[in-house]
Amino acid sequence: MKALSVIELAELYRMNRQSIYKRINKGDLSKNSDGKIDLAEAIRVFGEPSNKKSNVTTLQSTSAQKDTEVDMLKQQVDILKKQLELAHDREIFQREQLEAKDNQIEAIQRLLEAPKTNMTTFTDQKSEPDTADPQLKSELKHDGLTTPDQKENPRIPVPEPIEPELKKRGFLSRFFLPNG
Secondary structure, eight states, X not given: OOEEOHHHHHHHXXXXXXXXXXXXXXXXXXXXXXXXXXXXXXXXXXXXXXXXXXXXXXXXXXXXXXXXXXXXXXXXXXXXXHHHHHHHHHHXXXXXXXXXXXXXXXXXXXXXXXXXXXXXXXXXXXXXXXXXXXXXXXXXXXXXXXXXXXXXXXXXXXOOOSSOOOOOOOTTHHHHSOOO
């Protein structure tokens, strides 16, 4: 049970300290090795504290509340540590993703900046593909769609319209004026 000092016991029972010391000297009340008096011993000698019983329970309840608060705070600290670890892991993951994307961007930029051999502009294109590659030659031979002698497609002339276009007419003139 709870051990109380002489001062706490005097306040609890609303007595003088001298009367408590007299009981101790008589041998009615005994102290522990740490100099405190056990509450059960005080109840045996003095009886239940009449109006301060709630004070003893409040002392016990406040210590229990402090213990529960300490436990809750420890749990909160553990939760915050876990959240901090998760945030750190997310940050590392995001940095790795960013580095990977940066590497991809750099690779694409190198490909875009690389000199292009055998590439010509649209206006400089030849009608015959470069046949220096033997694989490309074999594809051209077996293709069957193109002929190596064909140089350029002749332009097909577009005929001029034969009938002249009709003059545009307004909305009402379409109904009231004759055709033509």
